Amino acid sequence: LLDLLELCVYNKIMKTISEELFEYARDVNDLPMLSAPNNQNNIADHFHRQMEILYVTQGHVQVKINDVTKILCKDQVAISDSYDIHSLVTLEPEKTLSIDLIIPYTAMTEYLAEKQSRSLKNNFITDKNTVAKIKSFIDLLYVYWTPTINNITNHICQALLAMIPKEIGFCSVQNNSKQLLQSEILQFIADNFLHDLTIETVAAKFGYSKYYFSKIFFRSFKTTFNDYIKILKVQHAIKLLQTKRISVLEAATRAGFNSEATFYRFIKKNLHCSPKQLALQPLI
Numbered sequence: 001l002l003d004l005l006e007l008c009v010y011n012k013i014m015k016t017i018s019e020e021l022f023e024y025a026r027d028v029n030d031l032p033m034l035s036a037p038n039n040q041n042n043i044a045d046h047f048h049r050q051m052e053i054l055y056v057t058q059g060h061v062q063v064k065i066n067d068v069t070k071i072l073c074k075d076q077v078a079i080s081d082s083y084d085i086h087s088l089v090t091l092e093p094e095k096t097l098s099i100d101l102i103i104p105y106t107a108m109t110e111y112l113a114e115k116q117s118r119s120l121k122n123n124f125i126t127d128k129n130t131v132a133k134i135k136s137f138i139d140l141l142y143v144y145w146t147p148t149i150n151n152i153t154n155h156i157c158q159a160l161l162a163m164i165p166k167e168i169g170f171c172s173v174q175n176n177s178k179q180l181l182q183s184e185i186l187q188f189i190a191d192n193f194l195h196d197l198t199i200e201t202v203a204a205k206f207g208y209s210k211y212y213f214s215k216i217f218f219r220s221f222k223t224t225f226n227d228y229i230k231i232l233k234v235q236h237a238i239k240l241l242q243t244k245r246i247s248v249l250e251a252a253t254r255a256g257f258n259s260e261a262t263f264y265r266f267i268k269k270n271l272h273c274s275p276k277q278l279a280l281q282p283l284i
Contacts, residue, residue: 032153033102034141040098043088049105049190051161052080054088055131055138059096062089065123077125077134079164081115082108083186084123085220101138103157111161117184118170130167134160193232194256199225230266233257241275248275 030050037057045064054063056072063070063078065086072078080086082105090096125131137160144152185206189197202225203213217225237255240246246254252263252275267275 030104030106031102032104032107032141032157033100034138034145035100037097037099039093039096040088040090040100042090045085045087047080047083047085047186049082051082051103051108051111052086053101053103053134053138054078054080055099055101055135057097057099059098060091061096061098062091063087063124068123070124072124072126075128075131075135077131079120079123079125079168081120081123081183082112083183099138101141103161107154107157108161110158111164114165115170118172119183120164121169121171125168127167133163133167137163189229190232193229194236196256197229234263234267237263237275251275 040054040061054061054072055077056074058074061072061078063072063086065078065080065084067085070078071091078086090098125134137156140156141153144156146153185202188205189202199214199217200210203210206213214225217228221228223231233255237251237257240251240254241248244251248263249260252260255263257263257266263275267273
């Protein structure tokens with residue numbers, strides 16, 4: 001059990017994490033999450049690697065995904081795909097309930113291979129037959145649910161992911177600035193951030209100047225490209241500390257930090273704690 005001091009540190013960490021556009025905690029653990037029907041709090045713009053499915057069971061919820069905003073009512077669904085920027089506003093909170101399902105990134109391998117560089121044709125599902133199919137998978141997950149990715153929950157999540165391309169389909173992503181910093185670019189960064197990735201490399205790969213890419217990156221995410229890379233490296237180091245018996249220095253080195261001091265400074269500045277304090281907390 002956490003003592004009072006540890007609890008204060010944990011709450012401070014989680015408050016800091018909750019204010020970030022990129023969700024540290026969710027991507028560090030990469031665990032499935034399934035809520036009971038509840039009144040969702042209003043959630044500001046954010047993104048993560050996992051797929052998030054919101055099923056409205058009562059009332060009205062305003063959802064924004066990649067600059068498209070819809071008001072969903074009972075038995076309607078919003079799907080925020082990997083790296084989609086999304087937010088939520090609950091309308092008439094006392095009358096509104098919804099279910100939130102997070103599908104782990106580790107369960108999305110086959111889905112992402114089929115998706116490639118495309119996006120969902122529609123993030124907002126109102127067709128009754130498609131909604132009913134999604135709900136049937138959610139009901140199955142309630143029956144077999146555990147807060148870890150086991151064989152049963154993994155198979156159900158993968159079956160749901162296999163159904164989505166058939167029922168909703170994909171379309172090509174237009175190469176414009178609003179789409180630039182979403183799925184394809186963020187996926188490329190996630191796949192290569194441990195290999196001395198530079199802003200020049202990413203900008204050139206997608207046909208943009210360093211200056212323009214840097215400008216729209218900061219405008220979209222309220223952080224610099226270099227700090228975002230550090231966030232991914234910190235996340236990787238935390239995961240190493242949580243899963244392997246290695247020193248902070250080794251975790252920082254494996255994550256691509258030039259020195260242990262640089263690693264400490266970044267965590268102290270952004271999360272106001274030490275690496276060991278962060279690694280010991282159950283970030284869920």
